[in-house]
Amino acid sequence: MQLILRQPAAVDTGDESTGVVVAASPDTFGREQWQWDVRLAESAGRYVVTVSRNAKTIDVIEERIDIANAYEATRSVNELWLAVVLDHPVTHGGFLLEPGDVAVWEGDDPTSLSIRAVANNASLHVVRITRRDGKAARWVP
Amino acid sequence: MYVLNAWYVAAWSTEVNREPARRVICEIPVVLYRTQAGAAVALEDRCAHRGYPLSPGRLVGDDIECGYHGFTFDCSGACVRVPAQDIIPKQAFVRSFPVVEKDGWIWIWTGQKELADVSKVPDTHWMSDPEWVTVTHSMPFACRAELIHDNLLDLTHESFIHTSTVGDDYIYKHGITVEVDGDVVSADRLMPGVVAPPLYARTMATDGLYDRFHCTVFYPPGYLLLHSGITEQGKPREEGYLIKVLNGITPIDAHNSWYYYAFSRNFGTDQHWATEELITGLATVLEEDKAALEWQEIGLQSRPYDVRDSLIAQDAGVAKARKVMERLLAAEKQ
Numbered sequence: 001m002q003l004i005l006r007q008p009a010a011v012d013t014g015d016e017s018t019g020v021v022v023a024a025s026p027d028t029f030g031r032e033q034w035q036w037d038v039r040l041a042e043s044a045g046r047y048v049v050t051v052s053r054n055a056k057t058i059d060v061i062e063e064r065i066d067i068a069n070a071y072e073a074t075r076s077v078n079e080l081w082l083a084v085v086l087d088h089p090v091t092h093g094g095f096l097l098e099p100g101d102v103a104v105w106e107g108d109d110p111t112s113l114s115i116r117a118v119a120n121n122a123s124l125h126v127v128r129i130t131r132r133d134g135k136a137a138r139w140v141p
Numbered sequence: 142m143y144v145l146n147a148w149y150v151a152a153w154s155t156e157v158n159r160e161p162a163r164r165v166i167c168e169i170p171v172v173l174y175r176t177q178a179g180a181a182v183a184l185e186d187r188c189a190h191r192g193y194p195l196s197p198g199r200l201v202g203d204d205i206e207c208g209y210h211g212f213t214f215d216c217s218g219a220c221v222r223v224p225a226q227d228i229i230p231k232q233a234f235v236r237s238f239p240v241v242e243k244d245g246w247i248w249i250w251t252g253q254k255e256l257a258d259v260s261k262v263p264d265t266h267w268m269s270d271p272e273w274v275t276v277t278h279s280m281p282f283a284c285r286a287e288l289i290h291d292n293l294l295d296l297t298h299e300s301f302i303h304t305s306t307v308g309d310d311y312i313y314k315h316g317i318t319v320e321v322d323g324d325v326v327s328a329d330r331l332m333p334g335v336v337a338p339p340l341y342a343r344t345m346a347t348d349g350l351y352d353r354f355h356c357t358v359f360y361p362p363g364y365l366l367l368h369s370g371i372t373e374q375g376k377p378r379e380e381g382y383l384i385k386v387l388n389g390i391t392p393i394d395a396h397n398s399w400y401y402y403a404f405s406r407n408f409g410t411d412q413h414w415a416t417e418e419l420i421t422g423l424a425t426v427l428e429e430d431k432a433a434l435e436w437q438e439i440g441l442q443s444r445p446y447d448v449r450d451s452l453i454a455q456d457a458g459v460a461k462a463r464k465v466m467e468r469l470l471a472a473e474k475q
């Protein structure tokens with residue numbers, strides 16, 4: 001399900017060095033074998049994204065996207081995408097996302113993303129997660 | 142284990158008067174009454190003398206007199222009279238709790254007094270706003286409070302439990318957007334081009350297809366606000382028939398909770414038959430939830446420790462709410 005986390009790094013008192021887990025599989029502690037997690041930290045006014053994964057089962061692509069007007073992209077239903085807003089606010093499907101906010105899409109969530117910069121050029125840190133077995137990547141196991 | 146530094150609904154305003162009333166909130170016995178000037182008072186319902194509850198006692202002016210040997214306590218919980226002697230023992234006091242009365246509910250702060258922040262009492266203004274008409278209910282649920290949180294954050298159960306009132310198969314066919322903002326978790330579902338729920342359709346005087354939506358916002362640990370309604374297809378939500386469902390969920394103990402419920406609507410407000418219909422219909426909805434959650438509580442009590450829920454994507458709001466609750470509980474334990 002589409003997930004929006006409002007500036008989790010600013011409110012959660014996670015370990016400064018590794019940051020706050022913003023999405024993970026498994027998301028329910030202590031159940032399935034760990035697959036991946038994405039952490040967000042804020043240091044010196046800059047957002048730092050760290051992805052850890054089980055390299056045997058998970059592939060990850062990370063990309064910094066600069067948006068002049070809009071960023072259009074299509075996700076395959078088996079992929080999980082995560083975007084962290086790095087500097088200026090953007091909108092997506094009626095949601096205003098501020099710097100530090102995180103959006104996560106998976107499964108039946110919208111597959112065509114259209115993210116627009118509100119005023120200034122904005123940039124995103126986008127993480128794309130796929131499972132090597134071809135099954136759908138999910139944040140809630 | 143409860144989050145105690147929090148406001149919980151203790152009672153309806155109408156339930157608190159010059160006759161002391163007992164409630165158990167997070168395993169704390171509480172007696173509620175009003176002063177002669179009408180202010181609500183909440184004291185520990187356990188006499189400092191030998192532990193008899195104060196609630197069976199009587200009010201003497203603004204004070205409460207224990208029914209066993211007559212120790213008398215003022216609104217601050219200080220013992221002001223011991224009938225059998227002149228000296229009042231130093232330790233003879235009962236705990237008093239901060240209270241806020243607003244829009245028909247009396248809220249109690251169960252934690253450290255100095256942390257009680259009146260501005261944190263949730264917004265419930267719809268209950269007293271003349272533009273809205275409100276139907277209310279309250280019921281004890283024989284289940285832990287978390288099951289009610291989960292129930293409201295995952296409304297796919299409407300398709301199965303509330304088939305005659307607010308349910309339809311189209312609910313679970315639509316996904317949700319979960320938003321986490323600090324401690325507040327919301328789960329929003331938009332259902333474009335569907336029929337209105339049976340319970341409201343007549344009141345809304347609608348047929349045909351509409352955009353239906355519901356968004357549950359969890360203000361942990363004790364309040365959930367459900368914004369729901371229908372609009373003409375493609376129209377903004379504010380223009381539709383709107384419903385605010387206010388849910389005050391107050392733990393009694395590990396297996397029992399109080400459910401304070403208010404359903405405010407901004408349509409058909411002068412139609413008394415509609416209000417009557419909703420009073421009955423919504424009682425049915427609550428009874429259905431109560432029966433289901435009490436069965437779930439039985440199921441969980443007999444479930445082995447190492448068996449966990451198998452959460453699915455529709456449980457995204459539930460999963461996030463549990464994390465927030467864990468965090469709040471951990472923070473209080475430190």
Ligand code: FES
Pocket residue numbers: 188189190191192193207208209210211212
């Ligand atoms: S127990 Fe209350 S006066 Fe004795």
Ligand SMILES: [Fe+2]
Pocket residue numbers: 292298299302303426430
């Ligand atoms: Fe329900």
